[in-house]
Each structure stands twice: as C-alpha cells, then as structure tokens.
Amino acid sequence: MSTNESGIKVFLDNLKNLHRTARDSFRRFQWPPKSARERSQAVFQNFFLHIHSTRIHKYSLRPSFTLCLGLITFFLFLLLCVTGVLLMVYYNPSTDHAYNTVKDISYVVGAGRYMRNMHRWAAHAMVLALLLHMARVFYTGSYKGTRKFNWAIGMGLFGVTLMLSFSGYLLPWDQLAYWAITIGANIAGSPTELTDALGMTHMFDPGGTMKHLLIGGNTVGQEALIRFYLLHVIILPAVCFVLIGVHFWRIRKDGGLSRPDNADEIVMREEGVPEAEIAAQKGNFNLNPTKTYGLMELVKSKTPLLNKGPDQTILTYPTGIWAEVAVFMLTVAVMMLLAYFFDAPLKELANPAIPENPAKAPWYFLGLQELVSYSAFMGGVGIPGIVVFGLLLIPYLDREESFVGVWFSGKEGKKIALQSLLFSSLFMVSLLAFTVKFGWLRNWFPDISQLIIIFVNPGTIIVLVYALWSIYTLQRTGSTRKAAIALFTCFVVGFIVLTIMGVYFRGPNWEFYWSPSQWLLH
Amino acid sequence: MSRKTENQGGNQESKMNRRDFLHKAAVGSLLGAGAMAFLGTMQLPLPKVFNEPPSIFKIGSPVDFPIDTYQLIAEKNVYILRNREGMRALSAICTHLGCIVTETANGFQCPCHGSKFTLDGNVVSGPAPRGLDWLEVEMAPDGNLTVDLDKKVAMEKVFSV
Numbered sequence: 001m002s003t004n005e006s007g008i009k010v011f012l013d014n015l016k017n018l019h020r021t022a023r024d025s026f027r028r029f030q031w032p033p034k035s036a037r038e039r040s041q042a043v044f045q046n047f048f049l050h051i052h053s054t055r056i057h058k059y060s061l062r063p064s065f066t067l068c069l070g071l072i073t074f075f076l077f078l079l080l081c082v083t084g085v086l087l088m089v090y091y092n093p094s095t096d097h098a099y100n101t102v103k104d105i106s107y108v109v110g111a112g113r114y115m116r117n118m119h120r121w122a123a124h125a126m127v128l129a130l131l132l133h134m135a136r137v138f139y140t141g142s143y144k145g146t147r148k149f150n151w152a153i154g155m156g157l158f159g160v161t162l163m164l165s166f167s168g169y170l171l172p173w174d175q176l177a178y179w180a181i182t183i184g185a186n187i188a189g190s191p192t193e194l195t196d197a198l199g200m201t202h203m204f205d206p207g208g209t210m211k212h213l214l215i216g217g218n219t220v221g222q223e224a225l226i227r228f229y230l231l232h233v234i235i236l237p238a239v240c241f242v243l244i245g246v247h248f249w250r251i252r253k254d255g256g257l258s259r260p261d262n263a264d265e266i267v268m269r270e271e272g273v274p275e276a277e278i279a280a281q282k283g284n285f286n287l288n289p290t291k292t293y294g295l296m297e298l299v300k301s302k303t304p305l306l307n308k309g310p311d312q313t314i315l316t317y318p319t320g321i322w323a324e325v326a327v328f329m330l331t332v333a334v335m336m337l338l339a340y341f342f343d344a345p346l347k348e349l350a351n352p353a354i355p356e357n358p359a360k361a362p363w364y365f366l367g368l369q370e371l372v373s374y375s376a377f378m379g380g381v382g383i384p385g386i387v388v389f390g391l392l393l394i395p396y397l398d399r400e401e402s403f404v405g406v407w408f409s410g411k412e413g414k415k416i417a418l419q420s421l422l423f424s425s426l427f428m429v430s431l432l433a434f435t436v437k438f439g440w441l442r443n444w445f446p447d448i449s450q451l452i453i454i455f456v457n458p459g460t461i462i463v464l465v466y467a468l469w470s471i472y473t474l475q476r477t478g479s480t481r482k483a484a485i486a487l488f489t490c491f492v493v494g495f496i497v498l499t500i501m502g503v504y505f506r507g508p509n510w511e512f513y514w515s516p517s518q519w520l521l522h
Numbered sequence: 523m524s525r526k527t528e529n530q531g532g533n534q535e536s537k538m539n540r541r542d543f544l545h546k547a548a549v550g551s552l553l554g555a556g557a558m559a560f561l562g563t564m565q566l567p568l569p570k571v572f573n574e575p576p577s578i579f580k581i582g583s584p585v586d587f588p589i590d591t592y593q594l595i596a597e598k599n600v601y602i603l604r605n606r607e608g609m610r611a612l613s614a615i616c617t618h619l620g621c622i623v624t625e626t627a628n629g630f631q632c633p634c635h636g637s638k639f640t641l642d643g644n645v646v647s648g649p650a651p652r653g654l655d656w657l658e659v660e661m662a663p664d665g666n667l668t669v670d671l672d673k674k675v676a677m678e679k680v681f682s683v
Binding site for chain 2: 179182183185186187190193196197209212213216217218219221222223227353354355356357358359372373374375376439442443446450453508509510511
C-alpha cells in the first residue's frame, strides 16, 4: 500500500543508492574478480578485451619469443591515430595554407611541436617494428598450418602501413614532401616506361591512369594534396582497423600465438617441475578428465589446441593484460623521449621549379629509390611487385609443419640463414661496387634499347641471383623451409644493404660519395 | 498444350534445366550490374578537368632571343634555343621521374638520379628511358612566339624566324 510518504521514501532510497545502482548496471560481473571464473568473465564479458582468449599459454608471454613486436606495432598505430587527430585540429590541406599550419603547429600551438614530433617518429618506428615483426613471424615459422591466411592479412597490413606513411609524407607541403610525391607519382606512372618501350602506350596506358587517379592531374598540386589527405586520415586508417581486427581474430582462431610442440615441457622445466612429473604429463591430454573444466577452457575445433589441456596456460586477467600494459607503457615512454629530444624536419615551402638535390625518400623507401635509379618501372613497380608476391606465396609453397614456433626451425636452419647472410652481403657489396666503378649498360652502349635495360639491370640481377641461391639451397637440403629461409635472409640483407647505400653513400645527382662531407655545395 | 523441355546450350550430355539456367542468369546479371556500377562510380576519382594553366604560353618575340644561345623559362621548365635556322623548345623535365634538370658544361643533368643529357637532349647515362622532349614552337597572331607543353616534336623540327 503506497502512501505519499512511502513513495518519497522509496525515491530517497533510490537516490541514496544511486552510485551503487549505476555501477551495477554497468558491470555484469564481480569486481574485483577473485575466482578463475570471475577473472575469465573480466575478459570475455568486456567489449574491448574480449578479443583475448580467457587463458593464454605461458610460452606466449616470453618476450624472447615474440619480442613483443606485433603489440608494439599496434600500440604505435594507436599513438599515431591519437596524435594524428590532434594535428588535424590545426592542419589545413590547401596548398596555400598547409605549410604555414604545420609551422604554426611546430612553433605556436601549445604542445604542437611535441605532438608533431611524436607523430613523425611513431610513423618511422611503426614501419621498423612492422618489418621486424614480419621477420620474427617468418623465422619462427609462424605462418604454417592454420596460420597461412593470417600471413596474407599481415602482408595487407604491411601495404596499408606503407601507403599511410607515403600519403602522410606529402601533407607538410615542403620541398621534401613535394619532390618525394612527384617521384612517387611518376613511379606509379612508370608502367608507361614499359608500354612506351613496347610501343603500345596510345592503346593501353595503365601507368597514366594510375598516376591520374593518385594525384588528380599531371603535376602534384591541390588535387593531389586533397586526395592524399583523404587517403591518410580516413580511407587507409579505416582499412587498417578492419585488417587489424581480422588479424587479431585469426590469431584467436588459429589457437593463439605459435609455440613449439614441447612448449609445455619448456615452461614446466623453467618453473622447476621435477622431470618425472614432466614425463608423466607428456602425450595426449586425457579426454576423460578427473576434474571439471569450464566451457571457456575446453574448445573442440580445428585449431592446434585440440587434445591439449589447459595446464600450462595462465588466466589472461590479470597477467596477460598487465604484460600488454607494460609493453604499451614502454612504447609510449620511448616515443615520448624521442619526441622531446628530436624535432621532425621541415624544409622550405614546396617549390615546383627547384628540385631538392638529393631528393631522398624516407629511410624505408631508400632501398627502393636505389633500385629506381637503375630503372623506374623495374625498381618502382616490377621488383617490389615480385617481392610482395613472393612473400605472399611463402606459406603456400613451404608447407613443412615441423618446428613451428622454433627460431630458424632449429640449428640447421640457423646455419642456412648464416650462409645466406654471408653470401648475399658479399654479392650485394660486389654488385654495387661494380656499378659505382663501371656504370651499367647505358654507359657502355648509349643507344641501347630501353627494353633491355628494363630487364637487365642491377635490380633484376639481384632478384635472379637470390632465386638461384634459393633453388640451390632447395636442391642440396631437400627442404622448402630451408630454401625459404635462404631466400628471405637474402632479401633482408638486400634490403638493408640497399637502404644503407641510399642513406649514407648517395649524394647530389645520386652519385656515389664516401661521406656527406664530400658533397659539392649547390 | 504441352511444350517439350527446351534444350539449353545445345549440348546433349549436360543439359541444364530451366531452374539452374535462371539462377545462373540472375547471378550473372547481378555481377554484371555490379561491375558496371563499379566502373561508373570509378569515373568520379579519374580527373576529367586538369586545374593546370593552359599548355600553350607566350615567350616573347624573336628579338628577345639572340642567335646561337639558349635561355631557361623557369616557371614553365622549358629551355628556348635559337640557331641560324630558327627556334626550338626543349623540356627541362627529366624523362625518368619528373625532376627538373640543371645545366652543366656540355648539356644537362638531373639531380635526382644523375641522368645526363647532351645539349640536344639525348641521354648519355643514367636511368632516363629516353631523351628530353622537344616541344612545338609556333607564332601567335600578335607576333609573339608560343610554346605548347603538350605537343612533342622531333628534334630536327625548327620554327623558322
């Protein structure tokens, strides 16, 4: 029976308990979680966290295995999104204003210099972390079995990241930006070099179409700036987010991070479990267990977790989450230091009449720029296309299932990697020394057809020699994995040597100089 | 009135029945429509109008150019050459990747990857796939010479003055 008085009492009671009711409406589980069940719920009933499995294998937490590179790449991406949005508050993507707004951000806007620096260094760091992550995944054989497709998604992320970097590079509209993008757009148009040599450009000009699509005209101008801005702030980040989602989803569905077959033993040994007990727990998990397991622990599916018990796994909350938080804090701390001490460069306003000399792309493209200095089409489109295609094919051409989760797949693989390292270093240095000293075909035969130069230049020679070395490895070891290690190592070395060449030894007119102190002033 | 079942495709061994044919036709026309829609939509990002200054521009009258000399018109990246026979225009845009060449003692050189050209625009070294482009020189009705950046001509073609 409700009278006015008890109605008010109910209302006041509700008001008094407001904080508790509100908190309970938000939380669907106990906090703080005390049991294994509650800790599991903290992860899988949380919108942001439930991409994680509720338990992870202790081996996956070892920093020496993954070096946390995937996480670092992802956290750098988040950092870039945050600093990017902050920069968007003041940046104006118009050729008349872009440069001045970047200057304002650097010198006038509160914390602007810091945010811009952080954005620039995080971009470089993300590319580096991504390359290292790809190498880690390759060398631990983590592309095999059910993980083949995730390697392909990773390659997609690689492409998107490079495009994000490339599109962002134009936005300051300084000399470096303008000429880097002019060259980049002409590289996109370089299939015209091939169609010209074949005499078919008037009928079929994919290079021209690609260039027009990219920069909205014949020269880099306002249309190019708007298109690159559009790509950089919305199209590519959206694609990146979707691919990241799929990438993480596949990690879950493929059974978590890869680990060696004897991961359980390794973990138990490290924890000091006696050998007898380790031996007793070996072999298939007892499918008629004597203790009960919650649904979230036993999953019947096609994944590598089949017939394995959860005994060497640990609850994601709190250990796994804390590990991720630690990596995040470390990444942000390093970025904060870099942003504080080192300024992002800003050259003079873009001037279409005066090219930079030398006009150098950022470090991760300088290897490509070295190749492009031999042939625009082969160096800019042909060879990168072959390399990306080759990388994509790795999980489908090397299907040996042994030694997944083991660095170099063991001692013999390590030996192959070292041999390839030695071979490719010697080869690269000799080839580059030869071209510096003696030049190439056009120096000896000035009238030679461009078609021959497209197919016979240092870049194509490198690809050919690497392919032959890999086939040779395949023949003498009979193992596709070892051939893959040989090829991948060769390309890593090639990439590093070409990048070093482009960074340190190329000066004005792209000529060879032992040291920047010898560059002629212009 | 009954009709015989039509023989689709004319192949006696693998007759497709009407339902499968209609299904395939439906999916096919959906895909076709999708492809056409995509191609139509893609017309948007392909630029139809280039917001660039007109390709033809005036360079002055012949008296501004002494015989056997050449001058650079910096804003348009063109060198104007005059010899005894007349006028020619040489593009200063490197045919490799679009950088602007600089003058050297006996020709031109590109600062980006070191392509070297003679005074006639021929490639002697570097990654440029062909020589520098020669551009058409004409005369406007008011007596001024014009250069057309979009019209390439042979090296020997001279506009006589």
